[in-house]
Structure formats: C-alpha cells, structure tokens
Amino acid sequence: MKLSGKVAIVTGGSRGIGAAIARRLAADGAQLALIYRSNGPAADATVQAIRAAGGEAEAFRADVADEAAVESAMRAVVARFGRVDALINNAGIFESEPVGRISRQSFQNQLLTNAWSVLASTQAALDHFPASGGAIVNVSSSLAVRPEPQTVSYSASKATVDSLTLGCAIELGARGIRVNAVAPAVTRTDMTAGLPADYLESETRLTPLGRLAEPQDIAGAVAFLCSDDARWITGRSILVDGGRV
Template identity: 40%
Template sequence: MPDLAGTVTLVTGASGTIGSGIALRFAAAGSSVAVHYHRDRARAVALVERIRSSGGTARALAADLTDEAACRRLVADAAAWSGRLDALVNNAGIQPVAELASMSAGTWRAMFEANLTSAFSCTQAAARVMRETGGSITHIASIEAARPAFGHAHYSSAKAALVMHARAAALEYGPHGIRVNTVSPGLIDRPGLATDWPEGIDRWHRAAPLGRLGDPADVGNACVFLASPLAAWITGHDLTVDGGVSARPGW
C-alpha cells in the first residue's frame, strides 16, 4: 500500500458496502478517515471502531448530502478534525431500479441529486479547503456510465454526468494542485447478492475475464492509488475496476 500517514480522507457514504471497503483501505494506508453516513449511524460507528481496533484513526460524521449547506458543514468538520483535508472520495449515492417509460421526473431528479449534485457540492467545498495545499478528489462512478442496463436509465445518466464533472473539475482545479478522477466499478459483491440475483452473478462470471465479482477492497485500492503520490500526474481520468468486463466484445 502507498504510505498515506499524516493525511486526512473524507469518504462519503462510508456506512455502505463499497464505502466501508474504501474507508478500510485508506485506513490501512495510514490515512485518518472521516466516515460519513446519512441514516445508518450504527454501521458507521462499527466501522470507526473496526478501524481504531486495527490501530487506525477514524471518526463518524453525519450529513444529508442532498442539502448543499450540509455538504459544506461536512467538509468543514472533516478538515477541522486534524486541520487539513488531503482526499475526498465521493461515494455516496443511490441505485433504485425504474423503467424509463413510467419513470417520474421526481424519481429522475432524486437520482441526480443523490449521485451527482451531492458530489458537486462536496467537491466545491473540498476544493476551497485544498486550494492552498492541493489534494485528491475521486468520484465513484460506474461502468454503467458507458454501458446502460434495463431499469437504470437514470442511474447510468447520472454516473455518465459524474465522469464528465470530474473531467471538468480536473481542468478548473488543476492549477491549484487539486486532482479529480473517477473510479468506475463493475459488479461488487455484497452480503446476500448471491441469493438476490443468482442469474446476474452467473452472467457476470461468464463475462469477466478474471472470472470473479469485485470486492469492496478492489474499489478501495483504486481510490488509495489515485489519492497517493503514485498518481501525482493523473487527473481527469476514469479508472475502470471491473475484472475486464468492459474489454469483452459487445457482439
């Protein structure tokens, strides 16, 4: 692992499966981790205790990221914790399934608020903190930004916009030493997935050259790399983490 000792990282949506995997990898690299959650305080506190029991440093912070002011407060609290903020991972989001033909405008807007506008607000707030020292901002997008799925028109559209937001932010914040990238995961395993969607897992195994589902740590490792000095000349990039599925021919 790269050595991130002495740094502070804010991970949004860290009480979820992928978010906790990201937070754990940053902690393993030596970064102090601000664990954001919205409603699931118990899981966030359990994650903080897990990091601390392994010798790391973490704290839980609550915020509703659909509220712009709450995003600013969250970033300010994370930065005030140790007097700095070196990395932000915009992981928080939602993924409901809805048929495009019957989808309401409210459902569409809710997807963009949770997955895109939240990242916009947190990024804007973090960039203000990082302007003097530089830093790394990573959005968690999806391979669905380029490969749509049935029932995910709103999700795929929001993730595609997230990739472009990162590129635009990389352009405008680059002169301040702030790097902005995206990580696009494929299918990431979670408890109960094999029971909930066995046919999907079977299709994934047959499509993936590496022959397995992703693990939250796989996403976390990509984020740690992008936040580390090893990626000092990488910005505006979308790093695909999907076991090779995107390399498979579509015909």
C-alpha cells in the first residue's frame, strides 16, 4: 500500500471531502488523525468507518482558526502517533454575500478559517515531520481562479490558499516537504446541499464530464499528491473539477 507506515492528519475530517480523504488515505495504509470543529458524532462515524475497514484512526477537536487550539491538537496527535508524514489542510467554511453587503466579520471569518488555518496547521506540524520530509496538501477551490457572483470573500480566501501553497513550497522544499493544493469545483457535501437546484443543474451542464463531483473524486487526487508517485510535484494548485473551469 502506497502510504503504509505513514501518519496523516486531515483537518475537517469529520464530514464531506475531508472524511472521504481520511478514508482514502487510510485505505492506502496511513494512520489517520482527524481534526474537527464541533461535530463529534460525524467525526466518530468517520473514525469507526476507518477502523471497521481495518485501519487506524483517531479524532481530535480544534478550531483550525485558533492557532493555540491547533498547536494543542498537534501535540496530542504526535503523542498518539509519533510524527506527521502528511498534512491535509481541508477544513473550510463558505459564506455567500453580494458586494455592497460584505461584512468585515464574514470576510475575517473566511480568511481565518480557510487561509490562516493553513499556516497555523502547517507551522504547528512543521517540527513533527521526519528529516526525510513529507507532503502537505491544501484544499483550495476553483473559485480561487474563477470567482462567481456573491463569492468574493470565499474566493479571495482560496486565492490566498493558492499563494500560501506556492510560498510554503518554495520555503519548505529544502526540508523535503512538498506542498500542493487541490482545487475542486462544486462537490456534493453539506456545504453545497443548500444551493439552488437550478444552479446545480447548470453546473452539471457546464462540466465536461457531465456530473458534479463526489468527495471521493477529490480524495483520489489528494492521495496521489501524498504518495511517492508525486515526489517531483510541489507548489502546484491542481484543478480537480471534471473540466469545469
């Protein structure tokens, strides 16, 4: 198995894309630490699913926007698993507002939860990677490069994730740590469940592969970027969008 013997952390691993990533990395042989914000039952369900399939997993609670909480969770992860080989910065929130009504609070929430969290987790994990290095995969969005109406703050937060990905890759290459991002378009999770049906239909129509993404579609790309098959890829943000953009 491609990731056997590795320890992987997935933020936002309780639900949606993060849960699919956690399950996939575990199926590839990694031991999994899930970080979640508040949905304990969902985190437990993902941990149980991994264990039922023969894998090893544990959930840790932390708000990824709060660096002290992240550092404390990271210490707990290392006490349990010993080190970090892969960090998946997936946790995120989406708030939709039209220009003219965007509040400082909403802008700040999305910047802190979607972008500052990437730096906070990366910095907290840094000294726990082995000397041989490892992989960081950030979950960006197609909206980073193609914002849509009423997504200005969210899109800017994800463009920041892309820039952080490149910047961290340049700086951490010397430590053998590769840093990449995946950028999904609309993916069927709780985050998109409330979007209007006509929007989802038009997204499906405009996607060359003819459907919306399932979380597992994104997880496969993340597993590749974590694996040794991607050993010469760093600093990239890869659209995983069925051709939508």
